[in-house]
Amino acid sequence: MTVLIVLAFVLGLTSPGFAQPPDTVGVVTEIKPGRGRVEVKSSGAADWRPAGPLSALRAGDAIRATDDAVAVVLLAGGRGTRRIDAAASPVVLDTAGAGDSGSQKARTLVAQSLRFLSLTTKEAPKGVLATRGGAPPPIVLSPRQAFVRPAPLTFEWVGGARARYTVRLTGPAGIVFERDVVGGRLAYPDGAPALQPDAQYTIEVRTEGRAPQTATFQVLAAERARDIDRDLAELDAMLGPGATSSTAIVRAGYLAERGLFHDAREIVVGALRNDPDQAALYLLLANIYDRTGLRAQAAEAYAEAEFLTMEKPR
The missing domain is CATH 2.60.40.3110 (Outer membrane usher protein)
Incomplete structure (x- = not known):
């Protein structure tokens, strides 16, 4: 059984569908639409479209917010995050270069987190059966x-x-x-x-x-666990003080990318206590549930993320 778990994790990372998009320069880690909208436009495209939580952005893509809507983009290359509001819109993403924040190791860790985040599934699993009445099984x-x-x-x-x-x-x-x-x-x-x-x-x-x-x-083996602890300390030093949803998403993405779904879920659930209206947190939680075989819980989290990103009546 140990071999099966390890193989499932390794194959998940090396399968063709898991390769990181080569030109991802940022991921939308926070969206608060309020009475407005957050929209993106692909490089060379004419039309704007709604931005989704954990959307991957490529060089030349643009993002904007209207009215009181706010978004946060995690930038590749150790460049931190960027807040997008109506006053700062639109913002065109440039090619990821090395930022001043953190060590090369920390920038690599952020890139690995971005890989997981940029490849999250954005739609609910199909064919989830409804739970019958009565007490649920203790899944x-x-x-x-x-x-x-x-x-x-x-x-x-x-x-x-x-x-x-x-x-x-x-x-x-x-x-x-x-x-x-x-x-x-x-x-x-x-x-x-x-x-x-x-x-x-x-x-x-x-x-x-x-x-x-x-x-x-x-x-985990003891040495591998110590490596994870050191990596998290590097990430924390780079991300700086203060607990934000984006910080939690970076840490959880790093852990989930390594198959530490228990630790990743704990971080996301804790962040939701402080920011219960953050769609990106629910979407990340849905992906953690989906990858651990909890399709019904994944569908519920996907539905919550979708509801939170719906345009509100003006």
Whole structure:
């Protein structure tokens, strides 16, 4: 099973559809349409069209905002972000050159995050079945089909706030722990054996009247986890102080590009608490769900992103 997870991740990065568009110079990381519109125009085109969250921009493309609409574009080459409003419109994107912000390593990390963000799916998955009435099965939301760093985890599943569940974690040596809990979350229990680097685990969640639900995840090797921590520190130093939606999207994009969907989801969900009307965050969350096999949750997040980018009545 470990081999299958690793292969699925590697093949996902090397498949023809995953290659980064070679001339991407920016990605729209924030859109707040307000009473106006955010629009883009491709280089050489005559017409403007609505800008979508996480849209990839190429050299020569233009972006504009009207009325009180605002957008933020993450620029390639370590050039930071650019705020687009009506007063600053239109803005034509030029070829990505090296910026003054951060080290070469940090600029490379941003480019890798841009690769994931620019290739996010912008449409909801097809053929998602509606959930029947009654209590939903305890589908594991996170971690699932992901690498995780060897640190305490919080397990989450689809669950009612007052419903009772039995959670079992199994590792290479057998059962790690089993707990009875109320609600849809469980922090890694105090006193439970530590997660072992480079090992695969399975979480199983059971509740009365529903089929047990399972998900697997793999703990990174210790050195790889330290590399990730160093990369995140480089990104933070480049992005500067202050937590913004764009900052969260860059960090989550970097993690998701490496298959760390659990960590990426945590960042996105946390950012949504501070910026609940940000369509790009919902679109990124939808892609994380889609890549971990949660098609129904992905469809809900896609729908929320689409609603937030709809033009409001004047």
